[in-house]
Amino acid sequence: MTMAMRRLLAPFSRPAPALFALLAIAQAIFSWRLTTPHTLVFDEVHYVPAARMLLALSGPVNIEHPLLGKTLIAAGMLVFGDNPLGWRALSTLAGTAIVGGVFAIVWLMTRRTRAAAVAGLLTIVNFVVLxxxxxxxxxxxMAAFVVLAVAAMAWAMRGDAGQSRWRWTLGAVLLGLAVGTKWAAVPYLGYAAIGFVLLKRGDPSRWPGLRWWSAWGLLGLAASLAYAATFAPAFFYASEPMTLARLIPFQLDMYARQTQILPPHAYQSAWWSWPVIGRPIWYFYEVADGAQRGVFLLGNPAVMWGGLVAVAACALGWLRTREVRLGVAAALWIGGFAIWAIIPKSLGFYYYYFLPAIWLSVALAVAIDRWRGWLRDWDEVYLVAAISLFVYFYPILTAGALGGPRAFLRWAWFVDWR
Known part of the structure; x- marks a missing residue:
C-alpha cells in the first residue's frame, strides 16, 4: 500500500470512527446543492402532490403504493416547507442510512473495518445511491429500510437469547416498514425466513434462543403490525377515510393498480438489461435555474460491471469452500435481482435495480477482502477508478450547470444512454 493511501485510510482503522466519517461524507455529498433544480424532477410529479394531500389529510391519492414513503416526504415538507429542500431532505437521510447499513452488514460478515469501509465508500460512489x-x-x-433490516438480522446472530430476539424483531419491523413504502420489498420477507433456516442449520449457535418457528412467528407478526401501522394517516382523511373493514380490500385495489397493463414508455427496459446498464434514465434534462442541467440515473460502471465479477467470484468461491460470507454476498444480489424476472409488472425501469445495485458493494467488499493477497495493490487501483468515475459523472448526477443542450453527449457513452 502506498504511503498516500495509508494516510487516506488512517481514519478508517477502527469501526466507529470509520462509520461516522463515512456517514458525514455521505450526508455532505448527498445534501450539496440539494435544492437544484427548483422544480419537480421525474416521479416527484407524483409523490410530492401525494405528500401534499397527506399533509392536508384530504383523501386517498396515488393509491398504487403504500403510504409510508409519501408520509416521509410530507414530514420533510412539514419541517422545511413545501419547497425543494422539504421535498428531498429526508431522502438524503435515507441515502446516508443505506451507507451505514452496508458498512454494518460487511463488518458483521468479515469483522474487518477495512472491508466495511470499502463497502461504504463504494456505496457512496455508486451513482444510483447518490x-x-x-x-x-x-x-x-424502501432501500434504506431493507438494508437496515438485513443489518439488524445479521446483528441478531450474535449476543444472548434476549438480544437475538429483539434484534431479529427490529429487523422484522424494518422489513414491514419497507413493504409499507413499496411492495418491491415483499420478497425480502421470504428471503429472511429462508436465510434463517439455512444459516441456523449450518451453525445452530446463530440466533441463540430462536427456533425456526419462533423466528418466523416474530417475522410475520412484527412485519405485519409495522406494515398496518403505516396506513394510520388514512384513517383521518377528510374524504373516504380508511376503516379496519376496508384495510384488506384496499390491498386488493393496490394490487390491481400495481399489475395493470401500462402503455409503452420511452425509458422502459427489460430486467435482464439492468446489470449491464442497458437503459439508464434521464430524470431531468432542461434549462433550469439559469443553466442547462441534467440528472442522469445510471450506475457507476466500475461498481456495476466490477460488481458482477465480484458476485461470480463469491458464488464460485462458496461452491468450492462453503464460506458463509461468500455465499451470503452472492445470494443478496442474486435474490434481489432474479425476483424481477417473475414480479408481475407490465413495464420495467432501470431504477427497479436500485437494491441489487446496492448489494454489489457488499459483494465487491467481501471479494476484495477474501482475495486481497492475490489482488496485491490492484484493489486500491480499482477504488481510485471508481472514485474517479464518480467525480467525472458528478455534474450530470446532481443537476450541475452544463455547457449547452448537447452537453449530455460527453457522458452518454452508448446510444441507449441518450
Whole structure:
C-alpha cells in the first residue's frame, strides 16, 4: 500500500470512527446543492402532490403504493416547507442510512473495518445511491429500510437469547416498514425466513434462543403490525377515510393498480438489461435555474460491471469452500435481482435495480477482502477508478450547470444512454 493511501485510510482503522466519517461524507455529498433544480424532477410529479394531500389529510391519492414513503416526504415538507429542500431532505437521510447499513452488514460478515469501509465508500460512489438520495421518490426509503433490516438480522446472530430476539424483531419491523413504502420489498420477507433456516442449520449457535418457528412467528407478526401501522394517516382523511373493514380490500385495489397493463414508455427496459446498464434514465434534462442541467440515473460502471465479477467470484468461491460470507454476498444480489424476472409488472425501469445495485458493494467488499493477497495493490487501483468515475459523472448526477443542450453527449457513452 502506498504511503498516500495509508494516510487516506488512517481514519478508517477502527469501526466507529470509520462509520461516522463515512456517514458525514455521505450526508455532505448527498445534501450539496440539494435544492437544484427548483422544480419537480421525474416521479416527484407524483409523490410530492401525494405528500401534499397527506399533509392536508384530504383523501386517498396515488393509491398504487403504500403510504409510508409519501408520509416521509410530507414530514420533510412539514419541517422545511413545501419547497425543494422539504421535498428531498429526508431522502438524503435515507441515502446516508443505506451507507451505514452496508458498512454494518460487511463488518458483521468479515469483522474487518477495512472491508466495511470499502463497502461504504463504494456505496457512496455508486451513482444510483447518490441520485436516489437527492430526489423525492419512494425507492430510497424502501432501500434504506431493507438494508437496515438485513443489518439488524445479521446483528441478531450474535449476543444472548434476549438480544437475538429483539434484534431479529427490529429487523422484522424494518422489513414491514419497507413493504409499507413499496411492495418491491415483499420478497425480502421470504428471503429472511429462508436465510434463517439455512444459516441456523449450518451453525445452530446463530440466533441463540430462536427456533425456526419462533423466528418466523416474530417475522410475520412484527412485519405485519409495522406494515398496518403505516396506513394510520388514512384513517383521518377528510374524504373516504380508511376503516379496519376496508384495510384488506384496499390491498386488493393496490394490487390491481400495481399489475395493470401500462402503455409503452420511452425509458422502459427489460430486467435482464439492468446489470449491464442497458437503459439508464434521464430524470431531468432542461434549462433550469439559469443553466442547462441534467440528472442522469445510471450506475457507476466500475461498481456495476466490477460488481458482477465480484458476485461470480463469491458464488464460485462458496461452491468450492462453503464460506458463509461468500455465499451470503452472492445470494443478496442474486435474490434481489432474479425476483424481477417473475414480479408481475407490465413495464420495467432501470431504477427497479436500485437494491441489487446496492448489494454489489457488499459483494465487491467481501471479494476484495477474501482475495486481497492475490489482488496485491490492484484493489486500491480499482477504488481510485471508481472514485474517479464518480467525480467525472458528478455534474450530470446532481443537476450541475452544463455547457449547452448537447452537453449530455460527453457522458452518454452508448446510444441507449441518450
Amino acid at each position: 441520485v436516489q438520495a437527492r430526489i423525492a421518490m419512494l425507492d430510497g426509503f
